[in-house]
Amino acid sequence: MNRTVLIIGLVLTAPLVWILASGFGKNPHAIDSPLVGRAAPTFALRQLNGGETVGLTQGGQPTVVNFWATWCRPCVQEHGVLTAAAARYRGKVKFMGIVYEDTEERIRAYLKRSGAAYPTLIDEAGKTAIAYGVYGVPETFFIDAKGQILYKHAGPLNPQSIEGYLRKLTQGSP
Amino acid sequence: MISIIGQSMILVALISAGAGSILAFISAKKDSAEGTNWARRAAQLFSILLIAANFLMVYALLAPDFSVGYVAKVGSTTVPTWVAVVSLWSSLEGSILFWGAMLGVYVLVSVRDLGDHHPEHLPYFLGVLLACGVFFTFLLAGPANPFTSVPNPLTEGPGPNPLLQNHILMIIHPPMLYGGYVGMTVPFALAMAALLAGNLGADFVPRLRRWLMIPWIFLTGGIVLGGWWAYEVLGWGGYWDWDPVENASFFPWLTATAALHSVIVVKRRGTLKIWSVTLILATFLLTILGTFMTRSGVFNSVHSFTQSDIGPTFLVFLAICFVAVILALAARMDRLEGGAGVRDVKSREAMFLLNNLFFVLFTFVVVIGTVFPLLVEAIKGVKISVGSPYFNAMSVPLGVGILFLMGVGPALPWGVASVERTKKALLPPLIGGVIGLAIALPLGLTNGWALATCFAGGYTLVVTTQQFGLGFGRRGLMGTISHLLGPDRQRFGAYTVHSGVVMIIVAIAVSHTMRSHSETTLLKGDSASIGPYSLTFIDVENTVEPHRRVLAARIAVEQNGQPIGELRPAINHYHTQREPIGTPAVRVGILSDLYLSMMSYETKSGKLGLRAFINPLVSWIWFGTLVMVFGGFLAVLPRRQT
Numbered sequence: 001m002n003r004t005v006l007i008i009g010l011v012l013t014a015p016l017v018w019i020l021a022s023g024f025g026k027n028p029h030a031i032d033s034p035l036v037g038r039a040a041p042t043f044a045l046r047q048l049n050g051g052e053t054v055g056l057t058q059g060g061q062p063t064v065v066n067f068w069a070t071w072c073r074p075c076v077q078e079h080g081v082l083t084a085a086a087a088r089y090r091g092k093v094k095f096m097g098i099v100y101e102d103t104e105e106r107i108r109a110y111l112k113r114s115g116a117a118y119p120t121l122i123d124e125a126g127k128t129a130i131a132y133g134v135y136g137v138p139e140t141f142f143i144d145a146k147g148q149i150l151y152k153h154a155g156p157l158n159p160q161s162i163e164g165y166l167r168k169l170t171q172g173s174p
Numbered sequence: 175m176i177s178i179i180g181q182s183m184i185l186v187a188l189i190s191a192g193a194g195s196i197l198a199f200i201s202a203k204k205d206s207a208e209g210t211n212w213a214r215r216a217a218q219l220f221s222i223l224l225i226a227a228n229f230l231m232v233y234a235l236l237a238p239d240f241s242v243g244y245v246a247k248v249g250s251t252t253v254p255t256w257v258a259v260v261s262l263w264s265s266l267e268g269s270i271l272f273w274g275a276m277l278g279v280y281v282l283v284s285v286r287d288l289g290d291h292h293p294e295h296l297p298y299f300l301g302v303l304l305a306c307g308v309f310f311t312f313l314l315a316g317p318a319n320p321f322t323s324v325p326n327p328l329t330e331g332p333g334p335n336p337l338l339q340n341h342i343l344m345i346i347h348p349p350m351l352y353g354g355y356v357g358m359t360v361p362f363a364l365a366m367a368a369l370l371a372g373n374l375g376a377d378f379v380p381r382l383r384r385w386l387m388i389p390w391i392f393l394t395g396g397i398v399l400g401g402w403w404a405y406e407v408l409g410w411g412g413y414w415d416w417d418p419v420e421n422a423s424f425f426p427w428l429t430a431t432a433a434l435h436s437v438i439v440v441k442r443r444g445t446l447k448i449w450s451v452t453l454i455l456a457t458f459l460l461t462i463l464g465t466f467m468t469r470s471g472v473f474n475s476v477h478s479f480t481q482s483d484i485g486p487t488f489l490v491f492l493a494i495c496f497v498a499v500i501l502a503l504a505a506r507m508d509r510l511e512g513g514a515g516v517r518d519v520k521s522r523e524a525m526f527l528l529n530n531l532f533f534v535l536f537t538f539v540v541v542i543g544t545v546f547p548l549l550v551e552a553i554k555g556v557k558i559s560v561g562s563p564y565f566n567a568m569s570v571p572l573g574v575g576i577l578f579l580m581g582v583g584p585a586l587p588w589g590v591a592s593v594e595r596t597k598k599a600l601l602p603p604l605i606g607g608v609i610g611l612a613i614a615l616p617l618g619l620t621n622g623w624a625l626a627t628c629f630a631g632g633y634t635l636v637v638t639t640q641q642f643g644l645g646f647g648r649r650g651l652m653g654t655i656s657h658l659l660g661p662d663r664q665r666f667g668a669y670t671v672h673s674g675v676v677m678i679i680v681a682i683a684v685s686h687t688m689r690s691h692s693e694t695t696l697l698k699g700d701s702a703s704i705g706p707y708s709l710t711f712i713d714v715e716n717t718v719e720p721h722r723r724v725l726a727a728r729i730a731v732e733q734n735g736q737p738i739g740e741l742r743p744a745i746n747h748y749h750t751q752r753e754p755i756g757t758p759a760v761r762v763g764i765l766s767d768l769y770l771s772m773m774s775y776e777t778k779s780g781k782l783g784l785r786a787f788i789n790p791l792v793s794w795i796w797f798g799t800l801v802m803v804f805g806g807f808l809a810v811l812p813r814r815q816t
Contacts, residue, residue, distance in 0.1 A: 002504045009500030017493045019545055022552035023472030024485055071723055071747045101747070101754070125776060136754070 033133060033152040040065075040143045041131035045098065045121035048107055054096065054119045056143070062169045063094040063143040067134050069102040070110045074156035075138040079114055082140075085162045086117040092170050098123050100137045142169050176234045176242050180227055180321030184314045187223040187274075190216045191307035198301035202370070210297045217285050217300055220307055221278035228275035231268065231320060235261050240331055243322030244268050250333035252720060257334060260345050263352070264334035266469060266484070267320035270313050272349075276356040277307060284360045284385060292378060298367035306359050309491045317484045343403040351396030351423060355461045357389025358426060361433075362458030365451045369502050372509030374451065379441045383434065384810055386454060390430045391806035397423050398799040409743070409756030409771040411691060411787040413795065416565040418473040421544045422464030425537045429457040432533035439523045442588055446527065447510040448503075453530070455499045460537070462492050472548065518590040525583035532576050539568040566686075570623045574630055577679050580672055581606075581634030584641055606636030610680075619688060627683035631676045638676070641669045667809025674805060677798030681791040691787040693773070697780055704786045707768055708732040711782050712740070714775055723747040724757075727772050727782050731761065743772040743784070766790040 035041075040063075044055030056063060066082055068075035086095040095118035099107055107120060123129055132141060135154065142151040142165045151165050194216025201209030234242045235258045238249035248261045248268065263272040281303055288296055314320065338344050364382045368374040374382075400420065401413035414420060433453035439446045467473045470485030516524050543560045550558050585599040610632025614625055642658065649657055658666035694702040696711040703709070712728040726744035730737065741759035748755065761768040766788050773783035 002507055005507065006500060006504040009496070009504065013493065013496040013500065016545070017489065017496070019549050019552055020466065020470075020472060020489055020492075021486075023470070023548050069747075125778075 033149070035133060035141075035149050036152055038149060039147050040141065040149045041128070042147075043128045043131070045123060045128065048099070048104060048111070048120040048122060051119070054121055056096070057147070060145065060147070061094045062092070062145050063096065064166075064169075065132070065141045065143065066095070066097050067100045067129055067132070067137050067139045068097055069100045069137050070106045071102060072100075072137045076110075076114075078138055078156040078158070081157050081159055081162055083115060083117040084159070085166060089166055089170070093166060094118075096121055098128055100129055100134065101126065142166075144169060176230060176239050177321045177323040180230050180234075180242070181315070181319070183223045183227040183230070184311055184319070184321065187220050187227070188308065188311040188315050190220040190223065191304045191311055194220065195301050195304035195308060198297045198299075198304060202297035202301065207293065210293075210300065213297065213300045213304070214285055217281050217304055217307075220304065220311070221282040224271075224274040224278035224311070225282075227314075227321075228262065228271055231271055232259055232262055235259065238331065240327040240329065241324050242320070243324055244271075244320035246324045246327060246331055248334045249331040251330055253333050256345070257338075260338060261334040263348050264338045267314075267318045269348070269352075269469075270310065270318045270484075271320045273352060273356055274310050274314060276349075276352050277310060277359060280357055280360050281307065284363075287385075288381070291381070292367075294371045294373060295364070295367040295378065298370040299363045302363040302366045303359060306363070313484055313487060317487055341403055341407050343399050343406065347396060347399040347403055350392050350399055352392075354389045354391075354393025354396050354423075355426070355465060357385075357392060358430065358458050358461045360389070361386040361430075361454050365454040366499075366502060369451055369455075369506045369510065372506055374440065374447045374510050376441060376444070379437055382454070383437045383441070384812070386430060386434055386437070386457075387806060387810045390427070390434060391803055391810065393423065393427050393430065394799065394806065395803050397427060398795065402796055405792065406760060407755075407757060409758040411689070411758070411769050411771065411785070411789065413792065416540075416543070416560075416562055418544050419464075419468050421540050422467040425540050425544075426457045426460040426464060428533050428537045428540070429453050429460060432530045432537075433457060435526050436530050439526050443523050445515050445523070448507050449527075449530070451507075451510065452503065453534075455503070456537075459492070459495055459499060460541075462488070462495055463541075466492055467544075473544075520586060520591045520593075520596045522583055522586045522588050525579055525586055529576060529579040529583060532572055532579065536569065536572045536576070539572065540565070543568070570683075573679055573682075574623060574626050577627065577634055577676065578630040580675065581630065581637040584669070584672075585637045603633050603636035603640070606632035606634075608632070610635075614684075617688075619684065621683075621687040624683040624687040627680055631680040634672065635676050638669050638672045642666070663811060664809045667805045667807070667811075670805025670808060671802045672805075674798040674801030674803075677794050677801065681794035681798060684791045685789050685795070688790045689787060691785060693783070693785045696782045696784060702784070702786070704768075705788045706734045707786070707788075708735070709770070709784070709786060711784070714782070715742075725772075725775055727775065727784070729759070729770055729784070731768065741768070741770050743770040745772050745775070762793050764793060767792050 040056060042056050044053045047054055056065065064082075064085075068079075070076065082095065082097075086093075089095075097116075097118060097120045099120060099122055104122065111120060121128075132139070138154075138156055140153045140157060141149050142153070144150050150169060153161065153165065157165075194213045197209055197216065198213035200206070201213060231242075231244065234245050235249050236255065238245050238251060238258065240246045240249060244265070244267050248265045249258070253261070261268065263269045284303075285300070288299060290296070292299075361382060364378075364385055368378060368382070397420075400423070404415070405411075405413040430453075433450055436446045436450040436453060440450050466485070466488045470488055472485060516527055518524060543564050546560050547558050550556055581603060582600065585603060586596065587599070591599070607629040610628040610630075611625060614628040619625060619628065643654065690705060692702070692704045696702060696709075698711055698713060701708055701710040708731070710730040710732075712730055715724075715726045715728065717724040717726070724744050724746050726742045729741045729743070731739055731741055739761070741761060743759040744757045746755050746757060756771055756773075758769055758771040760770075769787040769789055771785040771787075773785050775782050
């Protein structure tokens with residue numbers, strides 16, 4: 001038995017396996033938003049149903065801002081989750097949906113079929129999406145009462161994940 | 175019913191592989207020919223069952239039978255037949271099943287090829303091969319079972335990943351890559367058998383080299399097809415971005431290429447045996463590392479499968495393989511020593527060794543750059559990425575060095591060379607380097623490394639041409655050609671591969687340093703120019719397809735004032751993708767490509783954001799690969815027995 005080869009081989013293998021194992025349980029695709037922990041960009045956008053302009057100002061009520069489109073299947077999947085959460089947290093958390101690269105007719109037809117529990121806003125030329133650094137849809141921002149972004153969720157929300165965010169946003173009280 | 179049959183096939187295959195592997199090792203120890211024969215039968219049964227399980231899955235996808243778990247995940251009634259078939263490798267479980275079929279084919283053919291030629295090696299070979307088979311069938315039987323039964327099946331499924339349907343290359347690229355990855359199991363098992371039997375004789379080396387060459391050809395094709403796909407589909411104007419999964423396919427290629435050269439030294443000089451065996455073993459370990467990278471969800475890559483449960487199982491297998499290889503090397507390497515060693519630094523074998531060191535250094539550079547972000551995150555908890563600047567800075571000098579050694583090595587004789595002979599061999603090809611520079615400089619190439627590449631490329635091309643023409647004076651043109659295609663076919667194949675490599679490396683250097691691009695915003699009727707081209711925005715077309723929405727821009731193209739046609743770059747919104755994906759439009763040319771990528775389109779203002787590239791010599795990369803693959807096949811075809 002060549003001990004030198006044995007020792008060198010094992011000494012090289014052990015850290016490699018450790019490094020590879022350290023990656024389990026982490027999501028390498030997660031992109032940390034530089035906006036998290038900072039003031040949310042303010043906006044004032046036209047509503048789809050023609051009502052008054054709705055916006056986000058610094059401070060006020062905790063707010064959930066969801067960027068979505070009808071052509072995006074994960075957005076359609078999470079629509080029911082967001083609608084149910086908006087009903088559950090009515091009066092405690094404000095919800096807003098911002099349309100991303102879609103047409104008003106398609107959005108109107110979709111909401112007629114699936115129902116709307118909160119304002120849907122039209123983002124002319126995608127300026128608000130750019131301000132929030134939206135990479136793709138759906139992306140959801142959880143903003144606290146001081147107007148600071150606490151969390152960003154990329155991809156569809158499920159009942160468990162949204163409940164977790166909302167509990168933290170409202171500090172435990174559903 | 176299909177689920178039950180499929181699971182039964184996998185289970186019997188698993189038992190066959192396990193029993194066959196144990197029996198083979200016992201037979202090796204007891205020197206039992208009968209035991210080895212039974213292990214061979216077990217290997218054949220294992221292979222047939224895995225191949226049959228794949229046919230069964232294809233049948234289930236074509237039916238489609240949504241009571242089969244994998245069909246429920248990727249099947250659909252609306253997709254065309256070819257899409258249903260390629261769905262086999264479109265997702266994790268199916269890709270492992272397809273891996274199994276490939277392994278089955280390799281096992282059947284290699285066991286038949288080995289026959290009774292090497293009775294000393296055969297039981298070890300079967301034992302190692304089937305031990306690898308155990309792991310993959312275990313995955314199929316447990317964590318990546320494609321034949322799970324769906325209790326209340328739906329009548330429709332989501333269909334495969336839309337990107338798989340986007341380009342014909344995505345259909346060919348995965349099987350080619352798998353052909354390379356899976357095939358490396360055979361040279362690994364042969365090298366382990368040589369190590370365990372303590373015999374790497376001259377009669378065994380050609381077979382080892384052939385079985386290394388076959389997956390190397392597939393891996394070469396697979397890697398370049400992946401680059402071609404990225405170029406034709408992703409819209410960023412490039413073909414290689416040092417992504418972890420791209421790197422994962424590249425590092426086994428580097429060590430396999432090094433091994434293909436070192437086994438020639440084993441054959442010719444009877445030396446570098448341990449080195450060659452180690453390179454082959456490392457190649458297999460790197461393919462498993464690469465597969466782990468693609469399937470564990472640990473690495474951030476555009477190509478990888480999403481988070482899956484098989485990562486820890488793969489890591490355990492990787493660790494077992496590393497330990498088994500280290501133990502085998504430590505225990506048996508002394509038995510393989512032999513040969514005269516490298517006696518003269520001016521010899522061909524010395525240059526082969528130097529070339530090997532360059533390849534190994536290259537492999538370290540790529541492995542370290544790929545794993546480094548994971549190391550930093552594990553220690554400091556900070557996410558970093560190692561990008562092109564590191565990889566390019568490290569790989570360019572190594573690539574130029576390898577290219578130059580490809581010329582120097584074959585120019586030198588085997589054994590010992592006098593100074594006079596060395597000068598006579600090495601100096602005349604310098605004219606090729608000078609011609610390379612004389613062509614590059616007037617064309618405006620100013621980058622130092624790119625010029626060095628052209629010099630080395632010219633030098634190597636002259637040496638390669640000299641090698642093609644060896645014996646020309648004696649045999650004449652027809653005699654030389656018939657000699658190259660006949661008894662000298664392996665050498666001819668190898669130098670054909672070298673010609674392809676010269677084309678590719680020069681093309682990479684030129685395309686990287688002489689690429690020009692421009693970004694512009696156009697309204698309908700507006701024009702922009704890049705190089706000799708004038709681009710006029712005509713209109714946009716919006717098409718709705720079942721799986722995506724396509725927004726395509728119509729661009730009229732003129733070259734030096736003459737209309738040459740229309741290009742249609744597009745942006746696709748897939749229903750199942752978060753991010754829109756562009757489809758560039760490429761006008762391929764011999765000297766340069768015109769590459770248009772649609773960046774954005776504002777419906778209200780009618781503004782089109784367009785990016786245009788002129789990419790020189792990119793088509794040489796694809797053609798050079800064809801030359802390499804052709805040369806590889808020439809080299810691998812067995813000689814006609816006389």
